[in-house]
Amino acid sequence: MSSTHGPRPIAIIGGGFSGLMAAEQLLRALPADRAVLLCERSRPFGLGLAYATTNPEHLLNLRASQMSADSERPEDFADWLARTPFGAEERRGIRETEAGTFAARGLYGRYLAERWARVVTSAGDRLVPLSAAIVDVEPVSEGFVLHGVGVPPRPVAGLVLAMGNLPGPAVVPSRYRLDPWRPEAFGALDPARDVLVIGTGLTMMDSVAALRREGFTGRIVAVSRRGLLPKPHAAVPAGRRPEFTxxxxxxxxxxxxxxxxxxxxxxxxxxxxxxxxxxxxxxxxxxxxxxxxxxxxxxxxxxxxxxxxxxHRTAPPAAEAIAAEIRRGGLVVRAGRILAIDAAPDRAVVTLRPRGTDRRERVEAQGILDATGFSRLAETDDPLLRTLLARGLVRPGPFGLGIAASPGGTVVGPPHHAPIWAFGPMLRGVVWECIAVPDIRDAARHLARAVADELGHRLAA
Ligand SMILES: Cc1cc2nc3c(=O)[nH]c(=O)nc-3n(C[C@H](O)[C@H](O)[C@H](O)COP(=O)(O)OP(=O)(O)OC[C@H]3O[C@@H](n4cnc5c(N)ncnc54)[C@H](O)[C@@H]3O)c2cc1C
Incomplete structure (x- = not known):
């Protein structure tokens, strides 16, 4: 039962929602002497990028009834919301709409944190949380040795990569780039000058909510190729499943x-x-x-x-907030292609070609937020992914999206001794539906079975 005396553990790199789901299912599927090492570099375990926000305007984009983290209890999150005694501030994050209940993502983070605490308690020393950025993975004869910042090297039997959407390079190569995930800086912006957001999807909506929450009252210009905004949910049941020839x-x-x-x-x-x-x-x-x-x-x-x-629709209150911004001129949504971003002494000068024209327009902005979402493996500047690529342990998935893997997640690479799996949004390109909570939650069981089968096979060999 001990993490120190059994066979080498299985490591999960990335302690967000995918990491939590993978850990839970691996603990169930693997023999009692096999420990799970969960590595997270910067956030509380179980929350990841999406659910670490404290902004009550950052709402889940699925109804509470769809956000259970437990595939055997589909109403788990909705029940939790109903039975948890919240303070007034937290209650503001629960929005009842005609399309259903939509909760703040921070509340969902609290739900996951409680789940994480239960998993830790019941797993005992079979679950080893490691707060460290893993920066290299060295293949050795019996698996890998993980190298993390500020921690001793860790030998493991296999790896699950659960690092979320591939972090992009500085897609906006500008010194005026603002990080959408660090809103503290937004409060210092000048209300008289525009802020530019690149992307018009769910992350743009988040960025607008964050800019307003931090007190920025100036104009926001959002640009994407087509200028499409996410549609809101409505109270509509799914129709009949189609048959296609x-x-x-x-x-x-x-x-x-x-x-x-x-x-x-x-x-x-x-x-x-x-x-x-x-x-x-x-x-x-x-x-x-x-x-x-x-x-x-x-x-x-x-x-x-x-x-x-x-x-990938949005909560009706979030869509209404964006519509209200557009009506009052606080948000301008443009369709066009960004041709260049130049730096003037106190602002970025962006050259835009509006969609369907040959015109060039200048857009000036004091700050630029990259809300394009995800990048391609070959472009990423993530240190671990760059090392995995350099070692030939991973390669880009179809169309450069995510990591090349089987639909079950087994990473396609050169022959190496120990297995690597990709999980969650890292499988984008191989699997169409791999980014939302219900997809990740349900896929975790298949992943755990695949890992258990592979290890059983290897142990028997
Ligand atoms: C802003 C936002 C809102 C969303 N809202 C919803 C929603 O309402 N409903 C829904 O179903 N889905 C939503 N999603 C989709 C989301 O992809 C999934 O729900 C889920 O959160 C993905 O989790 P993940 O663990 O794969 O990725 P992440 O949340 O990105 O977690 C990956 C973790 O890995 C860690 N990590 C990465 N590299 C290393 C390393 N080298 N060493 C150690 N740790 C590392 C990171 O620090 C991070 O915490 C949203 C996504 C985003 C970005």
């Missing part, structure tokens, strides 16, 4: 046309498009996997931006 399933164009026809038919019947989109959810992974590669590329290029705003 093999002819439709192998062509991006035909697939999109078929979905459009269903939306048109739903409208004619007085139903909402959301029911059609949500009915696709159980088959989106299979539809993606069944498309030939050239068709997948078409899908990514032409369809994904539209898909994302319809599928």
């Amino acid at each position: 093999p002819e439709i399933r192998t062509s991006a164009r035909r697939l999109v046309a078929a979905v459009r026809r269903r939306i048109a038919a739903a409208r004619e019947a007085g139903d909402d498009w959301r029911g059609v989109i949500d009915a696709l959810r159980p088959i989106t992974d299979a539809l993606w996997a069944g498309l030939p590669r050239a068709e997948q590329a078409r899908m990514l290029r032409h369809v994904r931006p539209y898909w994302d705003v319809h599928r």
Whole structure:
């Protein structure tokens, strides 16, 4: 039962939601003498990037009823919200809407922190939390040796990479770049000058809420290629799951046309498009996997931006806050391509080509927030990922997205002795639905089974 006397532990790198889910399921699936080492570099265990916020305007983008961290108890989070005695400030973070209950992400963080505490207690010394940034992974004959900042090297039997969305390089190579995840700096901004946000999706919405929370009262300009904003949820049940012929399933164009026809038919019947989109959810992974590669590329290029705003919807109060900003001129949303970002002594000068034109426009901003979301593996400046790439232990996934792996997460690399798995948003590119809580929660069981099978196989060999 001890972490020091049993076989080498399995390491999970990344202690966010994916790391927590992976740890829970590995502890269940692995034999009692196999410990789990969970490494997290900067945040409380279990919260990750999304749920460490304390801004009550940062709402979950799924209803409370969809956010259970327990696949066996689908109402776990909604029940927790209902039974927990909250103070007045925390209660502000629970929004009842016609489309359902939407909670602040910080409250969800508290729910995860309580879950983490229970996991730690019940796991005893089988779960070893390591607060350190892992910067190198050295393959050795019986696994790997992890090298972390300020901690001794740790031998492990295998690795689960659960590091979330690939952190980007300085996509905005400007000294006026502001970090959307460090809002403390926003309070010092000059209200008379614009702030530019690159991206118009959920992270842009977060950035606007953070700028306002920190007291910035000036104008915000948000730019993306198409200028599409996430759609709000509504009280609409999922429709009937569609059957698509093999002819439709192998062509991006035909697939999109078929979905459009269903939306048109739903409208004619007085139903909402959301029911059609949500009915696709159980088959989106299979539809993606069944498309030939050239068709997948078409899908990514032409369809994904539209898909994302319809599928990854936002809480109605968050959508209303953005709509109110736009109405009063506090937020201007532009569609266009950023051609250059230059630095003047006290501001960034951005050259923008508005969508559908050949014109060039100058946009001046005192600060720029990169809200484009995620990057490609080859572009990342993350020290561990760069080392893993340099060692040939990982390579970019399809279309450069995420890490190359099997749909179950086994990393594709050169032959090496010990296994590596990628988990959660790192599988983007291989699996279509791998970023939201329900996807990660349910996938953790499959991951744990795969790890247990692999270790059993190796031990028997
Ligand atoms: C702002 C935001 C809001 C979201 N809202 C929702 C929502 O409402 N509902 C929903 O279902 N999904 C939401 N998501 C999707 C989100 O991807 C998942 O819900 C989930 O949080 C992903 O968790 P993760 O652990 O994979 O990644 P992360 O939360 O990014 O966690 C990864 C962790 O790994 C650590 N790490 C990375 N590298 C190392 C290293 N080398 N050594 C040690 N530690 C390392 C990081 O410090 C980090 O804490 C949101 C995502 C974001 C970014």
